[in-house]
Every structure is written in C-alpha cells, then in structure tokens.
Amino acid sequence: MRHKCWIWLLAALLLLPTLAAADVKVGLMCPMTGKWASEGQDMQNIVRLLVDESNKKKAGEKIILVVEDDAGDPRTAALAAQKLASAGVVSVVGTYGSAVTEASQNILNEASIVQVATGSTSVRLTEKGFPLFFRTCPRDDAQGKAAANVILKKGYGKVALLHDNSSYAKGLAEETKQALEGSPVKIVFLDALTPGDRDYTAILTKLKAAEPDVVFFTGYYPETGMLLKQKKDMHWNVPMMGGDAANNQDLVTIAGNDAAKGYFFVSPPLPQDLDTKEAKDFLAQYVARYGNPPVSVWAVLAGDAFSCLDAAIQAGNKTPASIAAFLGNLKDMPGLSGTIGFDAKGDRVGEFYRVYEVNDKGVFILQPK
Amino acid sequence: MEQFFQQLLNGLAVGGIYALVALGYTMVYGVLKLINFAHGDLFTIGAYLGLTLLISCNIAGMLPPAAAVLAVFVMVGCLVAILGVILERAAYRPLRDAGRLSAVVSALGASIFFQNAIMLIYGARYYVYPDFLRPNFTVHLLGVAVPGVRLLVIGTSVGLMLLLWAFIHRTRIGAAVRAVAIDPDAARLMGINVDAVISLVFLVGPALGGVAGLMVGIYYGQVDFTMGWMYGLKAFTAAILGGIGNIPGAMLGGMLLGLLESLSAAYVAMAWKDAIAFLVLILILIARPTGILGERTAEKL
Numbered sequence: 001m002r003h004k005c006w007i008w009l010l011a012a013l014l015l016l017p018t019l020a021a022a023d024v025k026v027g028l029m030c031p032m033t034g035k036w037a038s039e040g041q042d043m044q045n046i047v048r049l050l051v052d053e054s055n056k057k058k059a060g061e062k063i064i065l066v067v068e069d070d071a072g073d074p075r076t077a078a079l080a081a082q083k084l085a086s087a088g089v090v091s092v093v094g095t096y097g098s099a100v101t102e103a104s105q106n107i108l109n110e111a112s113i114v115q116v117a118t119g120s121t122s123v124r125l126t127e128k129g130f131p132l133f134f135r136t137c138p139r140d141d142a143q144g145k146a147a148a149n150v151i152l153k154k155g156y157g158k159v160a161l162l163h164d165n166s167s168y169a170k171g172l173a174e175e176t177k178q179a180l181e182g183s184p185v186k187i188v189f190l191d192a193l194t195p196g197d198r199d200y201t202a203i204l205t206k207l208k209a210a211e212p213d214v215v216f217f218t219g220y221y222p223e224t225g226m227l228l229k230q231k232k233d234m235h236w237n238v239p240m241m242g243g244d245a246a247n248n249q250d251l252v253t254i255a256g257n258d259a260a261k262g263y264f265f266v267s268p269p270l271p272q273d274l275d276t277k278e279a280k281d282f283l284a285q286y287v288a289r290y291g292n293p294p295v296s297v298w299a300v301l302a303g304d305a306f307s308c309l310d311a312a313i314q315a316g317n318k319t320p321a322s323i324a325a326f327l328g329n330l331k332d333m334p335g336l337s338g339t340i341g342f343d344a345k346g347d348r349v350g351e352f353y354r355v356y357e358v359n360d361k362g363v364f365i366l367q368p369k
Numbered sequence: 370m371e372q373f374f375q376q377l378l379n380g381l382a383v384g385g386i387y388a389l390v391a392l393g394y395t396m397v398y399g400v401l402k403l404i405n406f407a408h409g410d411l412f413t414i415g416a417y418l419g420l421t422l423l424i425s426c427n428i429a430g431m432l433p434p435a436a437a438v439l440a441v442f443v444m445v446g447c448l449v450a451i452l453g454v455i456l457e458r459a460a461y462r463p464l465r466d467a468g469r470l471s472a473v474v475s476a477l478g479a480s481i482f483f484q485n486a487i488m489l490i491y492g493a494r495y496y497v498y499p500d501f502l503r504p505n506f507t508v509h510l511l512g513v514a515v516p517g518v519r520l521l522v523i524g525t526s527v528g529l530m531l532l533l534w535a536f537i538h539r540t541r542i543g544a545a546v547r548a549v550a551i552d553p554d555a556a557r558l559m560g561i562n563v564d565a566v567i568s569l570v571f572l573v574g575p576a577l578g579g580v581a582g583l584m585v586g587i588y589y590g591q592v593d594f595t596m597g598w599m600y601g602l603k604a605f606t607a608a609i610l611g612g613i614g615n616i617p618g619a620m621l622g623g624m625l626l627g628l629l630e631s632l633s634a635a636y637v638a639m640a641w642k643d644a645i646a647f648l649v650l651i652l653i654l655i656a657r658p659t660g661i662l663g664e665r666t667a668e669k670l
Contacts, residue, residue: 192640201379202631
C-alpha cells in the first residue's frame, strides 16, 4: 500500500510541471553504439519518424523525443535511465536486450516513469510486479506456445525437437515440449547438436530412425541451412520447421532453393509482409525518408511502443499513472506488427507470431492466419 | 544394423577430412617439433581460394564440372603450398634457433593474422559453393543408399594419404625427410639440405590442408572464416591420438575420431559427442602417452 501511495505522490508532483509546460517529453533508450548498434539505429529512425508524423497532426502541444544511448550494456543503461529521469520524461520506450532493460527497470520505476520495452523477451522482467512496466515484444515462452499451436494445427503426430544448447534455442525447445504436454502429439526425440559443425549426417541418421512427422530445430539459420541440405542428400523428405532465429535469407543461400523449399518457421512478421493499413502507411513513409525498409522486427516493436504511448497522450493522459492505466486497458489497437494490447502483468497480448514458408524460389512467404 | 553401417560411413567421411588436415600437423611436428597452429587457417584459405577460382575466375563456367573441380584441386593445392612456404620463411625460420616456445607463439600469431585477413578480405558473411559442382549420384552399398559424394570424399582422402605415405617411404626425397626428422644435424653432415627439406614439408602439408578445405567447401557447401578453428582443433587431436609425428598414426587418429563422434552421437547422446570423443582421447593417452602408434616416434614420419 505504501508503495502505491508513493507512486500517487510522485505522479502528483510530476503533474505540476507537465500542466505548466505545453509539450510532453517521451524518452527513447536504445543501443546506438556497441554490438547491437544496427538495431538501435533502426529503433531511433522508426520512433523519430512516428514522432514527427504524430506532431504534424497536432495543433497545440507537441511530443519532444529525448534519445539516450544504452550501448547494449547494462551499466550504460542505468546511466541512460537516470539521464532520462532527470530530463523529465513521462515515459520511456526501450530497450532491446533483456539484461539491459533489467538494469534500467528499477531506476525508472523509482522515478515513476512508464517504461515500454521493445526487444526484451526474458520472462522475469514482467514477473517483478512493476505497475509502470510494459513491453510490446512477446515473452520467451510465448514462442513455444505459438510453435506448439502450429504443430497441432498442421496435424503432426510425432515431433522431433532439436536445439543447439544455446539458452535461447534450448529454452524454446523446452517451452514447446511443455506446451505440447497433454496433447495427442508425441515427442519422439529431444537432443542438441553442436553449432558450428559442418557435418550433421550422424544426427540426421539418428533422427530418421525415430521416424518423426516433423523436425523442429529451434536454433539459428546457419545450422538450419546445413541440416536442410544434408537432409535432402539423404533423400529424407520429412518436413522441417524453425523459430524466429531462422528468419534470415542466408538460410536459403546455404541450403539451396531445392532443399529449403517447404521449410517453415514461426516468427514475428515484418511490416513489409503485413497488409494492414498501418503497416503499409508506415512502410511508405519509412522508405521515403530513409531509403530502405527496416530489416529487424525488434526495431519495429519500438515504433509500436511509441504508438501506444502516443495514443495514451492524445487521449489526454499526461501523468505516468494515467498513461499506465490507459495502457492497462488497451485492447486490439492496430499497430505495425499486428494488434496491440497488454495483460495485467504488462505483457503483450494478441496473436503475434505468424508462420513463414519458403517457396520454390527460396522466398519467405507469410502464410495467412 | 543398417543405421550402424550408415553411421560408420558418416564417421569415415568426417574422419577422412580430419586425417587429411592432421597430416599437415604431424609432418611439421615430425620434422621441426613445432605445432603449426596456422595450419587450420591454411585449410580455411584453401576453401576460400577454391571459391574465388571457381566463381570470380569463372573456372566453373569454362570447364565441365568434373574437370573444373579437378583443375581447382590442383590450383588450390599449389597456391596454399606456396603460402605454406612463405609462412615458414616469414614466421618460423627466423625463430628456428630461438627455442620452441617462441615458435609456438609465432604460430599462434600467424593463425590470428590469417583468420583476420580472411575476414577483412572476404567479409564475415557465409559463402556458399555452387551446388552443381557436387557429384550427385547415389550408390547402393550393402543395402544402404549412400550419397556418391561421400564415397568420393572418403576415397580422395584415403588416396591422398596413401600417395603421401608412398612418397615418404618409397622415394629418395622421402628418405631425406625421414632422415631430417630423426636427426637434423646428422642429416646435414650426410649432405642433406635441411632447409630444402623443411621447405618441402611446408609445401606438402599446407597443400593437403588446402585441398581438405576445398573438399569441405564442395561437400558441405558453406564456408566461413572461422571454419579452420574447429577442423584445426579436431585434426590436431587426431594427430595426437594416433601419435604425433607419425603419418599412419595421423590417418588412423583422424578416422578414429570421426567414427567416435558419429557413433557416440548415434548411440549415446548427440549433445555429448565431443565430450565422449575427448574422453576417449584422454583414456587412450593415459594408456599410451605417445598415442596409438606412438612407439615408432623414434623413427618419426
């Protein structure tokens, strides 16, 4: 209870300056430098575009975007969060990596600032009970459920699960296994390969003996490409599926068109593959301004995070508490990556994962729902 | 039983390549007592040079596939051999009297230099060999359908190994190499040009490594600048397993390591295949510290 009181008190304090100033400050925390710099630069491009478009439509008060670089590093992120808090932002979009977001969570929570994370999929971020924390990306366990649904929908009876021992791929395999428990689908195989190897024939020979209806490899695209190629060499025609780490066109280059044909994977859709009005308008504006379409779906989620904050502000909510209340009640808002809504924990709800299939020309085709 | 036979062939194909790369380690060690850590990167360079010759120099377009592959085999072998000799001149010969530790550090430096040079020249992306170069036929062997290209890989590596063995043991130059391996000073007194023999070793070893890289490129299709590290490590292991400095030992060690990997993947757990392969290595080294064929180290090569 005391916790809640503090939030209201701070919210009231924050209300005073926002009433006085006409403009609303929104922060963006993203990795502009470091190993994820390309993600962060995309994030900034997208959010800046949306801010400008939104301000164009407004007569009176505008949104001012304050950008801070977190360098993809937790320590830098803590500093960035403090800088944003002292800049007087009401809400923050970002950031990308789970560990980086986690470093900023407490600081922003204590400063009573709404945070909408964009690429941080780690389950525990929303398990802490921070009332002002939301995210537009799904949790790690959501992909396992989505994959399990695809397996059930396609009617496969026996599934072989294969991962590469990375925490991401192993997690996805285990989540899928859990999601399939109690269903008629039988898991006939669960093991890991060594990423970076060239020869997977020993593994494929063993897999073949388990006679699965589908092979679900949860790892990354280079190994997927090699598996597809060597599977074709063995004249083994079992269907193969993957997760969003397979979403890279190099997969087809490595496997070859023939071997990759029919391969499908579960992944968040890119705006260029969506046919909603929001996605099309955004894409046209983005290409007009920056030349190329955005390549990463995680950066697009930063745009969605800003869009729902913008909707909250336009509805007259200028305090973190009222913005959080608005977001908590948000349902089915059309976004760049599908419909947006949040559950009680602040996690994104709504169908997000879609199925892509490789056609005979080696192009990833988004499948209808 | 069919699965066992299939796994046996899988293991032999992988093992054949380990063995080819292991020969380079073992020859250099036999003569110079030096672990040439840059050997794995010469292997990578072989794979990239093959790709450059086939695509950029359009050899794949000028000749029918089989002839193109054969021509590129010879060219890659020669080019990597020249690189091997340059490596020896630049990085090892100036340090020959400086003690073994300096030479090992120099070898590690050469390895890092090559790996980064490949990355800077070709970029960090994956490259892919054209698919039409791979022989695409299937052989039925004891009731098992085997991709023909796998038999060719096994056959080529065994053929090259036998050729090398004959060269070392059945020719006068081979006798000179063996003499230098046993005692360089005595060999010099007998009128053998030790520097020339060492250069020869750095011609033959890297050529085999480069050709192995080309074979991996054609067989698996995908090359990247870090591929030499894994193959180098496994081949080095194979050389030690068989008894380093010993040519039949390197062949045996390579084949054995490949078989161990595929059989432990098949019958224990795939995720444990490397752990099991190296556990067996430790057990063999405890029982025979000089490797399986190690008792012949006095004779070297």
